[in-house]
Amino acid sequence: MELILNTVFSAAFVAAIIRTTTPILFASLGGLLSDLVGSLNVALEGMMLISCLTAVLVSAYAPWYVGVAAGMVAGGALGAVMALFHLRFKADVILVGFAINIIAAGGTVTALNLATGDKGTSIGRVLSAAIPELDLSFLDPIPVVGPVVTQMFSGHSYLTWLGAFMVFAIWYFLYRMPGGLRFRAVGEYPPAAEAAGISPNKLRTYGLIASGMLAGLGGAQLAMFNFVGFTRDMTNGRGFIALGAVLLGRRHPVGTAIAAVLFGAFEALSIALPGILPQIPGEVIHMIPFVVTVVALMLSSKRKLTA
């Protein structure tokens, strides 16, 4: 037990949380945007997965930032596809989302096989790039806190810092800019937006595309930093956990970010625990983030009901 506590309350563990949180944070912010504009994006998982593969394959032949951009574009394109089927062809948004998830699960394996001749992983087949680390070791000399701060915050992906900035940027957009007002109006009561001359479908299209691009950034982070290379089903439910973070975070950017950190922490724990408690089966430990998601949502909805 002491060992667990020592692990959890260490600077290295904080660094691990930041690392595991980053992909979930991007996906959560994406989920937030689409949810607020009234088209719940259940395809975050599939979008991330396709973006992972896209980022890996592109970065094998181009610089890392092109790989990241490719992942983002892939996600955005999937968002546009969702908007097309949901808004133009009037298909149910949940069904369209699941179609994308199913296509992603099978399609990435097929594409991986075509590209590398391997159905399981790109590692060892193609040499994909990694996102560079942002070195903050110059903070080390600061007395007392310097070493701890460096250990916690140095060496993270550029995208981690972009993600933190996006929390602020999305908050500013939603609550300080006219566009955000319109966005929230569409999500809360579309007839009001329509009466004010705003096209709900146009904003929903933007929302889904932005949602896809953010999920794509999350995918790029996952496959070009947390892991370098693509493995089948490597998103492993993160897209769904992100949806949970949106709801748990009360559909607010800061709340969503906090929820994403919570889920990131349990994922980090599930990575650290097998080393400390080898007697517990790994499968049980890997269930932790999902169990936490379900429990957190139950508590949150119960509180809402009694409030």
Next chain:
Amino acid sequence: MTLILEARGIDKTYPGGVHANQNIDLSVTAGTVHAVVGENGAGKSTLMKILFGVEQPNAGEILLDGKPIVLHSPRAAIAAGIGMVFQHFSLVPSFTVAENVVLGVEPRSGLKLDRKRAAETVQALAERFRLPVDVESPVERLPVGQQQRVEILKALYREARVLILDEPTAVLAPQEVVELFAAIRSLTEQGRTILFIAHKLPEVLEISDRISVMRAGKMVGEVAASEATEKSLARMMVGRDVALKVERAHKGPHEHFCRIAGLTVKNDRGLDAIKDMDLVLRTGEIVGIAAVEGNGQSELFDALGGLRPIEGGSVELGGIDVTDLSVEEKRDAGLAHIPEDRIATGSAGGATIAENIVATELGDTRFVRRGLLDGKAIRDHAVELIAKFSVRAPGPDAAIGTLSGGNMQKVVVARELSAKPRMLLVSHPTRGVDLGATEFIWQRLAEARDGGASILLTSADLSELLALADRMIVLYRGRIVAAFANTADLTPEVLGSYMLGFAAQGHEELKAALA
């Protein structure tokens, strides 16, 4: 006296074949209040939607300031200076008044939404046109009357010169109507023009300068308000004399039938909607519940009807405790329910008229034998009720959702009354129902009362309550604040001051009136 808005020869046939507007002419003078009255289905909503660009006419033209104009969308109408306030408001509940008003045309400073300027502009508009409202308050916290002001402010913010108000008084308490009329007068004084759609004739006569009457898609006449009477307008609207009058319950031994004691009901947010209510209903009387929307009447009716749990207290029907019984068991004890929403709770839209009528009678061996439906008996029963209640429908196999509001309501009323209930819950029985059908439904309710039923009635239309009820009870924030015998000196104004919480009867007075 310049004309600001003119419609010439407007003709509209909907794709379904309904000829809603036939060669309509309408001339509206600038700076006046012009009312358009008519029964439901007379085509007045269609005409307004055409004038606001929601619908396109098949023929005819619209002139604004004497110049022809094509209104291909509401946006074009707004740009031309025409605004419209619909019965269903289009407001974002969590947004403030100012945010709702500026939505779509936001003042900016750089990239940012200029909240300060938005609030100031809206505040100035509100003061100028006598539409007082707290601009920083979320609209979901405002009463309906103030939400309506926000809608009017929205149109004024977009510089509407002609304002179309669609049945604006339908949702308001009497005092709120007074305030709305004050605002309308201030609008016309400042040169704005009001097109006022309504069916409550006393109000129309009070506020309008000119009145156009529509019937069955045609314009049947236009009169100056000063020359019209309620009776003459009703005759123009319906095409015959209408007797909207119901006799009071006759004297006789009216025994206690329904006892409500200490009833507490919670609303959807878990707050007390009805607190500790005591009420006794006698056989052969109609008790009217007057309340501004959202003061617990919906929850009360839902709870009595078994659609919402009862948190505390008891309900007794003819000596049987029905507090915790299921809807079916309550019905067996003699309860029937004409719910406020005929579409969501009163009927199943996709099912046929016959199926809707039999839905409450599935325990009856006339219609169900050995677990099998007797299709012929069910249809015959439906045909009988359709004839008896003069429902205008193609036949018993038509889906109820295809009927007009008035006819759908007649089916619901027919079903509930055919069970010969001893206790009848009635919410807004004639909301959106035309005069002819209203008269009919009122007569049927009075018949049921004379047959010995206890009727608990609520309606947003106070004149309906005053016409039907033998006793009247006012609810404010979930409590009974006043009770009266419905006599000639009970007026909407008296009720209104209790409904808005300005007055409350003392404990003794209340007890005496409720006994």
